Amino acid sequence: MALTAEDLSALRRQRLLSLAFAFPVSFMVTAIARLVFRYRLPPDIARRRAELWALLDRHDGPLIWAPNHLTLIDSFLIYWAVFPLSRALDDRRVPWSTPEYTNYYRLGGPLQSAFLRGLLYLCRCIPFLRGGEDAASAAWREKAFEKCAHILREGGAVFVFPEAGRARSGWLEPERPKDFLGRLALEVPKAKFLCVYLRSERQFGSTAIPPRGDSVRVVWDLLEGARPGEANPRDVSQRLFDRLAELQEEWWKGSAMPKNCGGNDVVDLQSPLLRENFSDDLTQADPEWLDRHLTPRERAYLDAQGPAALFATFWRFFCAKEAAHKALARAGFVVPRGAFREIEVDLFRRKASHGPTGLRLDLRFTDDDEDKLHALAVLRGGYIGDEATEGDVLWRVAAVPPGQSPGAFVRDLALELAASSNDEIGSPSRLALLEEDGLPSVLWRGKPQDWSLSLSHSGRYAAASFMIS
Amino acid sequence: MAFMRKQAVVEATDLNAITPEEAEKRIIAGVKKYATNEANFAKADGNTPYLGHVVGMGIESSNLADITMSIERQFLTKMTAKVPAAPGSADFKLGPGELGKLRILDGQDALAATPGLSVKMLMDLGHMPKNDSYLGRVVSFAYVMACGDGWKMADALKKMAAKAEKLQGSERDEAKANLKTLAAQATDYDALLADPAKLAAAKQKTFANDKAALEALQNELTLALDKIKGISADGDAAALAKHRGEEAEIRTRLKMSAAKLRVSQEVAEAAGRRRPIEEAKVAEVRKAIADAVALAGTLS
8 A cells, every 4th residue: 555645745744743842752751751650760771772872873774663562651661761862853763653543542531632642643653553354444554554664764763562462461472473563674674673672670461551660671682674585574573573582581580570470280070079069960060159160251151162061161261270370379469269260261262361460371271181181371481382382381290199199299290390301400309399478499409490380289180380481 | 950969968057056166167077078188187177277288188279169168058147138339339248138048259258268267257247246265266367378388398398308318429419409498498487487577578579469450450440441531522332332341341350459459468467466376376387397497407
């Protein structure tokens, strides 16, 4: 879709007006971040900015800002962190953004809405429409893409979140790249990516704004855009996502929050205690008991599966919720005992959502047969994996030998699994288990490992899992 | 519908006609079939945790709802009339009415980790009269959890010391390094248990996380309301309906979040208050920790 003369003239007008107001707008962004929200940047930000700008000054071409996305004010925070006031008039470097239309352009009453629209206009925003599969929405997206490509061809800068939306788990997942930026880079091969990973120190997941008064830490790098010979947008995007994932790892190295947050759960489907609330043929269940575990949406899904699948489907929900509960506890969010409905599982999409925080976890079922079921849940720290791609979680399910305590057996199983997965360890005797706040960790050479160890046992089975990312 | 549990017919008793001790006894008997640690169950009292294997009854999480439902089946209450939780609210709570089936509503059992705490829950909700002498013998939820962690630590340390003793060479050296860390952790935890103020401060972590989550949700709600305001002005009915749905979902999540915050706040506050029953339990677990640390220290 080619841009019309009117489109181009509108872009030129917006650029000139934004340039005229660049200094007061930049000053306002800084003042709001520091004085209203009381956010703080690291003490060495001026030095790090200078290093980055030295790199940027050496690249005399277009720039695609490609940051991670967790809050609705990320673009302002990133601009504040990267752009010194002294550069506010550097026309080519001031980026054009692509905020989601429904999130920003129809907010509040007429006055608030008009003010925001004005501010976004001066901040060089090109409204984007992510939702909608109809022709009008697709055309809107295409036009926004063309505007970005035009700005880059002119040597300018655009700011696009590669993940498209906010990461609901709070984790940028490189295994699921989006093609938009790959396409853009191929369209303008001279462009480079400015990869940015910004997060406040207590930013647990995706929220409207970071917690007030928080310290904001940022890592960045300049990455080449489309390489010679690269023709597939996915290849370019994958490279970009991989670099962002590396920056994410770097950011987490300096964080007090635990990075790896995964959990597991095993269910012995033949255990008589699991059949207690079902009819003898397992085709019906006590509705009151079901309602204590399942949300209305989960109940609807369960009912739609039919009586023959009732028992297995219920325990799938349960197993997934328990695994998610352990992953959440690792992140510091303890689900109160019996509050099964705080976690809602979508068995079709293999996702679990935590009501109080909105955090979304990935799920995977393994060791899934008539006898038992094992589920893994990952909130952050690595990829859960699937049938085609090996993930960052290792697990083992085993039968508890008769007469042995399942609690003791699963601990030994976990140490054997960890030892056998790492040549350097070799023997489980070199490891020990430590429990803190009810969460187990592996001790190796006297140090607790951030492996997000998870233990579970049910009836005749025990299972352990941990993350190797 | 023939449920397996129908094999055991339970005759429900009016909670106002029995003592708390009798209610406790019945609650313990009611969960017998779910207890997988028979030895601990055999000596269970009002302060024995339902969950956990070291000092608990070994009930598995898959039977958590069964504990609550077992209590519901065994007792009758006069708190049966549904009354709005707040004026104009669709949520309800139970008020005085005709004698009928006991109902424990969503979230009300969050702190009922032992039979004694289950009885306390029944008293707090008005299903049976408050009995201060009985409550004086019930360990608070905060201390059930804090002591439970201590027991687990002592148990892990003892087991690790026993294992390390049998090892030789470099394996023994590494095991000793691990043992040293475990012993240091146990010693730190012992110091935490010794001081209620420090324990309360440590429990603030979960409270702070939950508070941050609630604040984040409140921001999301403000945003959703702003969107609704903006869309209302545009007259876009479909978008308005979508955002009203979003608002309702956030409000449900806010309710969950507020309930969760109340639990963590209560735990944080209760950790700072210590009555003689908690002192006694803390003393028991501190002795177990001290013994385990001493045992670990004997390994040369």
